[in-house]
Amino acid sequence: MSLADFFTPIDLKKIAPKKGYYTSQLGNKIVHYSVDFPDLEEKTDIAIIGVMDDRNAVGNPGCSLGPDYIREKLYLLNEGAYNVKIADLGNIRAGEKVTDTYFAVKTVVSELIKKDIIPVILGGGQDLTYAQYMGYEDLEQKVDLVVIDSHFDLDEDDHGGSIETTSASYLNKIFLHEPNYLFNFSNLGYQTYFASQDSLRVMEKLYFDVHRLGELSGNVAVTEPAIRNASMISFDIGAIRAADAMGNANATPNGFYGEEACQLCRYAGFNDKLTSIGFYEFNPAFDSNGQTAWQLSQMIWYFIDGFYNRKRDFPLNPKSQYLIYKTSLTHEDQEVIFVKSKKSDRWWMQVPYPSAGSPNERFHLVPCSYADYKTATSGELPDLWWRTYQKLN
Numbered sequence: 001m002s003l004a005d006f007f008t009p010i011d012l013k014k015i016a017p018k019k020g021y022y023t024s025q026l027g028n029k030i031v032h033y034s035v036d037f038p039d040l041e042e043k044t045d046i047a048i049i050g051v052m053d054d055r056n057a058v059g060n061p062g063c064s065l066g067p068d069y070i071r072e073k074l075y076l077l078n079e080g081a082y083n084v085k086i087a088d089l090g091n092i093r094a095g096e097k098v099t100d101t102y103f104a105v106k107t108v109v110s111e112l113i114k115k116d117i118i119p120v121i122l123g124g125g126q127d128l129t130y131a132q133y134m135g136y137e138d139l140e141q142k143v144d145l146v147v148i149d150s151h152f153d154l155d156e157d158d159h160g161g162s163i164e165t166t167s168a169s170y171l172n173k174i175f176l177h178e179p180n181y182l183f184n185f186s187n188l189g190y191q192t193y194f195a196s197q198d199s200l201r202v203m204e205k206l207y208f209d210v211h212r213l214g215e216l217s218g219n220v221a222v223t224e225p226a227i228r229n230a231s232m233i234s235f236d237i238g239a240i241r242a243a244d245a246m247g248n249a250n251a252t253p254n255g256f257y258g259e260e261a262c263q264l265c266r267y268a269g270f271n272d273k274l275t276s277i278g279f280y281e282f283n284p285a286f287d288s289n290g291q292t293a294w295q296l297s298q299m300i301w302y303f304i305d306g307f308y309n310r311k312r313d314f315p316l317n318p319k320s321q322y323l324i325y326k327t328s329l330t331h332e333d334q335e336v337i338f339v340k341s342k343k344s345d346r347w348w349m350q351v352p353y354p355s356a357g358s359p360n361e362r363f364h365l366v367p368c369s370y371a372d373y374k375t376a377t378s379g380e381l382p383d384l385w386w387r388t389y390q391k392l393n
Contacts, residue, residue: 003111004037006104007049007090015072026301027075030086038087040115045084046307047112050091050122053101056166057125057281060249066282066293067091067122073290073297080301082308087117098165102131109135113275118307120300121278126153126167129234132278133174133182136231142183144273145174146230148239148264150191150213150255152199167236167281175206184391186226188264189213189239189256207387213254220260225384227267228346228367233277235265237296247282247292258295265299269306272314277303311344314365330379338373339365347373351388364392 012034021027030048031038038044050067057063071088092108095101105121109132112119121132129147136143147153155168165173174182186209203210209226216223227233242251244258256264268277282296313321325338337350347370350363372382 001107002037003040003089003108004033006092006108007033007037008093009033009035009090010068010071010088015068015075017076021075022078024078025075026077026079026084026086029079029084030075030088032088033090038089040087040112040117043085044087044115044117046086046118046120046304048086048088048120048122049105049108051101051105051124051128052091053094053098053123053128054125055094055098056127056164058166058168058250060125060167060281060283062249062285063281063283064094064124065284066124066247069284069287069290069293070122070279070282070296070300073293074300077297077301080305080308084304084308086304098127102128102134102165105131106134106137109276110138113139118274119276119278120303121276121280122296123278123280123282126234126236126278126280127165127170128280129278130165130170130173132232132234132276133177135276136181141181141231143181144184144186144229144231145182145234146186146188146227146232147171147234147236148188148256148261149234149236150189150239150252151194151236152187152190152196152203152210154199154202184208184229184388186230187211188223188226189216191252191254207390209384209387213256217256217260220256220263222369222371223264224267225347225367225369225372227264228271228273230268230271230274232275233268235261235277235279235299237279237282237292240295245282245292245295247284247287249283249286250281251286258298261295262299262302266302266306269303269308270310271306272310272312311341311346313341313343313346325373327373327376328379329376329381332381336376336381336385337363338368338376349373349382349385349388351385351392354393364388 052064054064153171241255323340339348348365349368352363375382
């Protein structure tokens with residue numbers, strides 16, 4: 001089966017300006033499926049995928065129509081100081097069953113990653129994150145998942161039935177999936193009044209990284225190490241405050257500012273490790289004057305800009321490009337080792353594998369911040385080191 005079998009073409013008559021695109025605009029630079037399916041054997045860095053399914057988007061019917069509204073704005077933006085190699089594959093329409101849509105998304109994501117192409121998914125409901133995650137199942141590698149969301153999507157069936165995969169419960173399906181290939185989960189921007197104490201205890205018990213909106217507001221730079229650690233990212237448009245992104249039936253007054261959301265996406269683009277990203281829950285029925293579509297298009301532009309400015313400095317080769325710092329802890333006969341890139345000034349921390357750990361490596365490198373290094377130089381063990389060590393056991 002060809003990837004083209006999963007897609008329907010874009011109707012450019014509906015989204016393109018009457019006079020066409022200027023030479024510098026992305027609409028003139030992106031190879032799009034309007035007549036012929038893009039040849040992915042040619043050099044392609046990023047593939048845009050629309051998914052038109054909202055059947056399990058809780059309280060947000062109509063978000064299946066979002067992809068073309070985002071494209072309309074994205075194609076009007078100008079290319080940056082680089083030559084993009086982006087293909088827009090068109091839309092995956094809703095299958096006869098939701099599981100059919102999930103199968104299509106899973107297959108497409110998996111095949112693109114194998115071709116070293118980053119899928120940028122335009123949803124649809126955030127339950128599609130589960131299908132995005134399942135795309136990694138055959139890749140035989142651990143997954144680090146970052147979700148940018150105001151909620152923990154861990155709702156359970158109170159009547160003892162099986163957990164349905166919805167935009168409010170898909171994380172249960174990911175956490176409980178067997179075989180388990182999820183190494184780490186991070187949430188950025190949860191709002192405490194939307195989080196039950198039970199869900200917070202789950203996060204703590206599993207040593208996952210969760211960060212309240214209040215920690216990050218006005219200081220999104222602290223999210224960079226967590227985003228740099230992600231294999232895949234799921235971005236719920238509801239994580240942005242309604243004043244900046246009203247195109248969502250579940251929008252609420254508080255959240256990230258629009259420019260902060262763009263910064264998060266630029267960090268995602270910079271991430272050498274990231275292999276897929278999805279933007280979910282945009283509902284054009286609630287969008288005023290296309291402002292949320294503009295917001296999302298600019299977020300994707302910043303992701304693209306970050307990608308084409310990647311430093312490609314994930315340690316440790318060549319070693320001459322890195323500085324090694326060793327710190328001693330006050331109350332333990334132990335040292336914590338940090339690695340700093342000369343190219344980007346970014347930091348990593350070495351966390352040793354237990355004796356029964358990886359046969360090929362002695363330590364796991366986890367992205368960290370200068371603040372973690374300062375904590376270690378003061379003689380204290382950084383919390384990130386401890387949580388990572390527990391997950392390696």
